[in-house]
Amino acid sequence: MxxxxxxxxxxQTRQAPAMGIFERYLTLWVALCIVAGVVLGQTIPAAFHAIxxxxxxxxxxxxxxxxxxxxxxxxxxxxxxxxxxxxxxWRGIVVTVGINWLVKPFSMALLGWLFxxxxxxxxxxxxxxxxxxxxxxxxxxxxxTAMVFVWSNLVEGEPHFTLSQVALNDSIMVIAFAPIVxxxxxxxxxxxxxxxxxxxxVLYIVVPVIVAxxxxxxxxxxxxxxxxxxxxxxxxPLSLSxxxxxxxxxxxxxxxxxxxxxxxxxxxxxxxxxxxxxxASFAYLLNRALGVEWRVAGPSALxxxxxxFELAVATAIALFGFQSGAALATVVGVLVEVPVMxxxxxxxxxxxGWYESAAAAQ
Numbered sequence: 278m279x280x281x282x283x284x285x286x287x288x289q290t291r292q293a294p295a296m297g298i299f300e301r302y303l304t305l306w307v308a309l310c311i312v313a314g315v316v317l318g319q320t321i322p323a324a325f326h327a328i329x330x331x332x333x334x335x336x337x338x339x340x341x342x343x344x345x346x347x348x349x350x351x352x353x354x355x356x357x358x359x360x361x362x363x364x365x366x367w368r369g370i371v372v373t374v375g376i377n378w379l380v381k382p383f384s385m386a387l388l389g390w391l392f393x394x395x396x397x398x399x400x401x402x403x404x405x406x407x408x409x410x411x412x413x414x415x416x417x418x419x420x421x422t423a424m425v426f427v428w429s430n431l432v433e434g435e436p437h438f439t440l441s442q443v444a445l446n447d448s449i450m451v452i453a454f455a456p457i458v459x460x461x462x463x464x465x466x467x468x469x470x471x472x473x474x475x476x477x478x479v480l481y482i483v484v485p486v487i488v489a490x491x492x493x494x495x496x497x498x499x500x501x502x503x504x505x506x507x508x509x510x511x512x513x514p515l516s517l518s519x520x521x522x523x524x525x526x527x528x529x530x531x532x533x534x535x536x537x538x539x540x541x542x543x544x545x546x547x548x549x550x551x552x553x554x555x556x557a558s559f560a561y562l563l564n565r566a567l568g569v570e571w572r573v574a575g576p577s578a579l580x581x582x583x584x585x586f587e588l589a590v591a592t593a594i595a596l597f598g599f600q601s602g603a604a605l606a607t608v609v610g611v612l613v614e615v616p617v618m619x620x621x622x623x624x625x626x627x628x629x630g631w632y633e634s635a636a637a638a639q
Contacts, residue, residue: 314528352489385417405602412606434576
């Protein structure tokens with residue numbers, strides 16, 4: 278057969294890359310940080326109180342440095358130029374944006390009101406009820422930026438959709454995060470410290486986005502994609518190490534409360550679990566009803582369900598302090614993130630035949 282008539286072989290199924298050891302065992306590392314933080318907090322409380330007191334204008338300096346180490350490497354992966362590809366998968370984009378910004382924060386506020394304010398109230402410290410709800414709201418108020426790429430790869434997601442959706446979410450987050458948080462905290466009768474909230478948005482969203490994008494441009498200009506990939510490879514462990522060190526500090530200051538109320542962590546996990554499965558299912562079913570291809574619906578469901586817990590932790594500390602129920606609630610989100618999202622990945626992959634049967638029937 279001549280070259281002109283040679284059939285092009287079908288593309289091979291893309292293998293989803295495995296998670297690194299830090300990401301795969303994140304729940305284990307978080308659990309170890311809980312133990313280490315509680316033990317160290319009881320052993321050397323003066324050191325932790327000194328860290329907690331290193332604050333200027335409501336911003337804890339050690340934590341601010343650690344949060345930057347967490348967030349900037351994640352944002353370095355984002356190509357804002359991908360926003361030009363939004364129109365190619367507009368139905369999946371509409372579903373994901375709707376779930377992220379119109380459903381997820383409000384559903385979490387409702388779940389917090391139902392479980393924390395009412396059903397679980399007898400089992401929780403009365404003076405922390407509002408703070409726990411605030412932490413849950415912060416956890417759900419911004420979609421995940423970094424781990425989404427891992428989840429998308431594991432479901433063989435359409436990479437251009439994932440990249441453009443994350444770039445769009447980051448752009449919306451700069452504008453929408455503070456108003457949504459303020460609205461939901463106000464509806465929950467929680468005093469909104471506007472100055473601190475806006476300062477948190479500038480410090481933990483606006484500035485990191487600008488720094489990451491400028492750094493990305495420099496790397497691409499000097500060494501192209503290879504330089505960017507090498508830098509991301511070096512920064513990955515540093516970013517997660519900063520997260521774990523932040524958790525040690527948090528639990529060092531929360532240790533006494535956790536020892537007194539170990540049930541609190543389990544109770545706070547309940548609305549988080551419900552919220553993840555509800556939003557993932559809602560996004561997945563909406564995409565199926567709209568005829569969106571499975572490789573877009575998978576990452577859409579995962580982006581709709583996951584949380585930007587690094588930002589939530591930072592904002593909770595800035596607004597309510599290290600020892601607040603809000604900070605503890607956001608950390609519980611970190612604890613359950615990986616196993617819960619892996620279960621969603623499993624469900625999405627196992628349901629591919631069912632999902633695509635709708636398109637076949639049309």
